[in-house]
Amino acid sequence: MTMRSALKKNTVVFLPALAGLAMMGLVGCSASGSAGAQEAEGGYPSKPVTFVVPFAAGGPSTVTALAFASCLEAGLGQTFVVENQPGGSGGLAMQDVSSAKPDGYTLTLGTNGPLVMNPMINELNYSIEDFTSVGVMAQMPTVLVVGEDSPYESADDFFAAADKNPGKLSVAVPGATTSAAIELQRLYEEYDIEVIAVPAVGNAEMTTSLLGGHVDALFITDHQDVQSRIDEGSFVPLAVSSPKRADWYPDVPTLAELGFPELVNAVSVFGVMGPKGMPDSIVSTLESELKTCSEDATVIDQIGEMFVPAEFSGAAALDKVFADMQRLYEPILGQE
Amino acid sequence: MDAFNNLGLGFSVAFEPMNLLFVFVGVIIGTAIGVLPGLGPTATIALLLPITYTMDATSAVIMLAGIYYGSMYGGTITSVLLRIPGEAASVVTTFDGYQMTKQGRAGPALGISAIGSFIGGTVAIIGLTFLAPLLAQVAVAVGPASYVAIMVLGLFLVTSLGTGSTMKSLCMAAIGLLLSTVGQDPITGTARFTFGIPSLLGGFDFVAIAMGLFGVGQLLHSLERTEKAQAITTKIKNIWPSRKDFRDSSGAIARGSLLGFVIGVLPGGGGVISSLASYALEKRRAKDPSRFGKGAIEGVAGPETANNASSTSAFIPLLILGIPSNVVLAMLYGALLLQGITPGPSLIEDRPDIFWGVIASMYIGNVMLVILNIPLIGIFIQMLRVRTGILATFALMVVMVGVYSINNNPFDMWVVLIFGVFGWIMIKTGFDPGPLVLAFILGPILERSFRQSMLISDGSFGIFVTDPISATIFGALAVSLTYSFISRRRRVKAAQTLSRVSVDAK
Numbered sequence: 001m002t003m004r005s006a007l008k009k010n011t012v013v014f015l016p017a018l019a020g021l022a023m024m025g026l027v028g029c030s031a032s033g034s035a036g037a038q039e040a041e042g043g044y045p046s047k048p049v050t051f052v053v054p055f056a057a058g059g060p061s062t063v064t065a066l067a068f069a070s071c072l073e074a075g076l077g078q079t080f081v082v083e084n085q086p087g088g089s090g091g092l093a094m095q096d097v098s099s100a101k102p103d104g105y106t107l108t109l110g111t112n113g114p115l116v117m118n119p120m121i122n123e124l125n126y127s128i129e130d131f132t133s134v135g136v137m138a139q140m141p142t143v144l145v146v147g148e149d150s151p152y153e154s155a156d157d158f159f160a161a162a163d164k165n166p167g168k169l170s171v172a173v174p175g176a177t178t179s180a181a182i183e184l185q186r187l188y189e190e191y192d193i194e195v196i197a198v199p200a201v202g203n204a205e206m207t208t209s210l211l212g213g214h215v216d217a218l219f220i221t222d223h224q225d226v227q228s229r230i231d232e233g234s235f236v237p238l239a240v241s242s243p244k245r246a247d248w249y250p251d252v253p254t255l256a257e258l259g260f261p262e263l264v265n266a267v268s269v270f271g272v273m274g275p276k277g278m279p280d281s282i283v284s285t286l287e288s289e290l291k292t293c294s295e296d297a298t299v300i301d302q303i304g305e306m307f308v309p310a311e312f313s314g315a316a317a318l319d320k321v322f323a324d325m326q327r328l329y330e331p332i333l334g335q336e
Numbered sequence: 337m338d339a340f341n342n343l344g345l346g347f348s349v350a351f352e353p354m355n356l357l358f359v360f361v362g363v364i365i366g367t368a369i370g371v372l373p374g375l376g377p378t379a380t381i382a383l384l385l386p387i388t389y390t391m392d393a394t395s396a397v398i399m400l401a402g403i404y405y406g407s408m409y410g411g412t413i414t415s416v417l418l419r420i421p422g423e424a425a426s427v428v429t430t431f432d433g434y435q436m437t438k439q440g441r442a443g444p445a446l447g448i449s450a451i452g453s454f455i456g457g458t459v460a461i462i463g464l465t466f467l468a469p470l471l472a473q474v475a476v477a478v479g480p481a482s483y484v485a486i487m488v489l490g491l492f493l494v495t496s497l498g499t500g501s502t503m504k505s506l507c508m509a510a511i512g513l514l515l516s517t518v519g520q521d522p523i524t525g526t527a528r529f530t531f532g533i534p535s536l537l538g539g540f541d542f543v544a545i546a547m548g549l550f551g552v553g554q555l556l557h558s559l560e561r562t563e564k565a566q567a568i569t570t571k572i573k574n575i576w577p578s579r580k581d582f583r584d585s586s587g588a589i590a591r592g593s594l595l596g597f598v599i600g601v602l603p604g605g606g607g608v609i610s611s612l613a614s615y616a617l618e619k620r621r622a623k624d625p626s627r628f629g630k631g632a633i634e635g636v637a638g639p640e641t642a643n644n645a646s647s648t649s650a651f652i653p654l655l656i657l658g659i660p661s662n663v664v665l666a667m668l669y670g671a672l673l674l675q676g677i678t679p680g681p682s683l684i685e686d687r688p689d690i691f692w693g694v695i696a697s698m699y700i701g702n703v704m705l706v707i708l709n710i711p712l713i714g715i716f717i718q719m720l721r722v723r724t725g726i727l728a729t730f731a732l733m734v735v736m737v738g739v740y741s742i743n744n745n746p747f748d749m750w751v752v753l754i755f756g757v758f759g760w761i762m763i764k765t766g767f768d769p770g771p772l773v774l775a776f777i778l779g780p781i782l783e784r785s786f787r788q789s790m791l792i793s794d795g796s797f798g799i800f801v802t803d804p805i806s807a808t809i810f811g812a813l814a815v816s817l818t819y820s821f822i823s824r825r826r827r828v829k830a831a832q833t834l835s836r837v838s839v840d841a842k
Contacts, residue, residue, distance in 0.1 A: 057670060058663070059666070059670065082386060084744070085745065087745065092538060122520070122525075176523055201784070208476050208479075212476035227678075
């Protein structure tokens with residue numbers, strides 16, 4: 001019911017672009033029901049909220065944003081329009097959002113690459129200080145995986161081989177400005193183990209390169225696609241990057257356990273952020289609704305049970321996550 | 337046979353009234369957005385993604401797939417009538433398609449495209465039904481080194497396009513490659529040639545460049561001409577392809593179907609490479625290659641067939657391996673994830689209704705498209721009767737809206753306008769934008785794969801020899817280059833002896 005009312009409003013927003021495209025019939029029959037949700041305190045939100053995703057549509061970020069948007073919509077009684085604004089590794093979207101009015105009607109999906117690392121590498125007019133944190137939607141560790149026929153049966157095998165042949169093993173990473181890439185660099189700088197990081201574009205390209213035997217391993221963001229490969233056996237997980245073992249891979253050691261206690265940062269956190277200076281009342285309205293949504297069965301099902309943290313992290317916790325990243329990466333990447 | 341049983345299941349799913357409706361809605365939207373320049377399947381599917389939530393998973397994929405292959409039909413129309421390629425794969429169609437329009441043969445050009453698209457699409461679906469698991473292996477076997485070779489081959493083919501001189505084509509291709517380096521370095525992430533403009537960090541958008549150079553450039557150029565001149569060029573002779581047209585294009589359609597099907601499986605540039613390869617093949621096979629670029633119907637039929645076949649076989653890596661091979665398929669992948677389904681090798685067993693239902697819906701969708709498109713040709717051609725001033729204004733407006741819709745960034749609209757002026761200058765000076773645009777598409781894939789290869793091989797070029805696909809392609813290129821070099825030398829020598837003989841005779 002609530003989903004339908006959301007749908008109706010969505011189409012009001014989308015239709016102008018598609019007017020006359022024979023959409024009327026389709027939309028007309030599925031859109032029924034009325035907006036039946038209560039207004040939040042202080043009147044926010046009283047008009048549609050734009051939720052900017054700094055990547056192209058279709059990836060985990062979009063799936064996460066859409067799942068939460070439809071839940072927030074139901075709870076707050078206003079449309080959350082998910083808008084994909086790819087380009088410049090997310091830099092364009094972040095720049096736009098950072099300069100938007102901090103009235104709660106422009107929000108974005110905040111994550112490490114665009115938010116913390118990109119402004120360090122490139123000249124951009126924003127930094128992490130230009131945003132207000134709201135809360136965490138999802139987080140995904142990075143996993144080191146090899147193919148089923150790989151000679152490396154365990155993480156120890158792999159790192160021993162890497163140690164013996166410096167700069168010989170190739171490991172695909174999801175892009176140059178990702179924590180995965182930086183962690184491999186730190187593996188070299190702090191532990192003197194040198195592997196070749198091969199930046200690829202997204203999980204699909206990485207998957208292809210491992211299945212085709214073009215690289216030795218992947219340091220890949222964990223997601224449903226990776227899990228289904230692990231389940232069917234074509235990928236073998238060797239290590240996870242999170243500080244603690246992942247519940248869903250109880251037998252896979254963390255990098256910290258393997259003797260790299262510093263390497264616990266390649267965890268993708270998808271948070272909700274707004275421009276700097278958002279009023280506290282709006283932040284707390286959103287924060288509590290976000291918490292409700294992170295316990296919603298549909299949302300959890302769409303994003304994947306393991307990726308929605310069982311314990312909700314709000315504004316303060318999210319602030320700390322990015323501030324920590326900033327402190328950690330500054331000496332490695334900072335150029336100013 | 338097993339495949340027939342499965343296909344039976346698929347058709348029982350696809351023939352459910354709701355699913356039939358969604359195939360129909362999908363192909364209609366697809367055709368419409370294909371026709372509107374600038375608006376493409378990518379932006380449309382992104383807009384519709386939230387709506388697919390509420391739909392049944394199979395219906396959602398059936399509709400989105402319909403939009404995708406439907407847009408391949410529609411994209412041809414503006415390429416042929418207005419010289420505005422709707423998507424990358426249609427760039428090649430502008431070469432001979434627009435020339436045919438100028439000769440009053442827009443009808444046969446569109447007719448043969450629709451028929452070729454139908455045949456190509458159907459051949460690819462049959463291939464998808466029976467050969468999919470086999471071909472899926474091809475998709476993963478192609479690694480960075482092979483990509484380098486395939487992209488070099490693509491660039492090689494680019495220069496054989498059109499009628500312009502090879503030198504001019506090479507110049508344009510070089511500019512296209514240069515333009516493709518603007519933006520973030522694919523390996524280090526640092527900015528290149530962005531001059532502090534944040535919007536350039538993401539590089540130029542292909543659609544903005546293509547729409548500018550082709551679309552706006554052509555519009556500016558057509559506004560220059562007098563009313564009288566326009567009236568002559570838009571005279572329509574006949575609507576239906578003649579028997580001779582069919583005879584001329586039947587081979588091109590057959591070869592295009594096969595080429596498109598096989599090449600479409602490649603992630604990334606599959607669509608463009610397949611239409612390029614088909615064009616080059618037809619030109620090479622032709623008794624009189626000089627007809628190409630001047631309205632040869634094979635130059636329209638082959639590439640159009642190939643791009644439709646490839647848009648269908650592009651589903652193979654997605655449905656069999658769970659690997660989306662282009663942006664549109666990545667969004668289909670996202671739509672399935674939202675439904676709680678992870679496409680992957682187990683999809684056929686876990687959800688045969690989706691797998692076979694979608695395949696069966698493609699048979700139905702293709703039939704719908706050909707039935708829809710053929711009567712529509714007559715109507716689309718009437719577009720040419722509209723006064724250029726009005727048509728150009730309207731087209732420009734749609735282009736601007738479409739380009740904005742891709743990245744939601746007003747900067748792209750400026751790119752269109754600026755490249756539009758360049759496009760106009762290029763027409764005046766006899767340069768063709770085709771090689772530039774195609775090189776621009778191939779460039780980033782070439783660069784990324786090359787640098788990935790160099791990383792993997794530790795800087796050794798040996799990787800291009802040890803990789804079987806790359807070794808084969810580079811070998812074939814070397815042989816073909818040597819051959820053409822030697823035969824030219826011989827021809828020059830023969831000409832010299834001939835002239836000497838004739839001088840002696842005097």
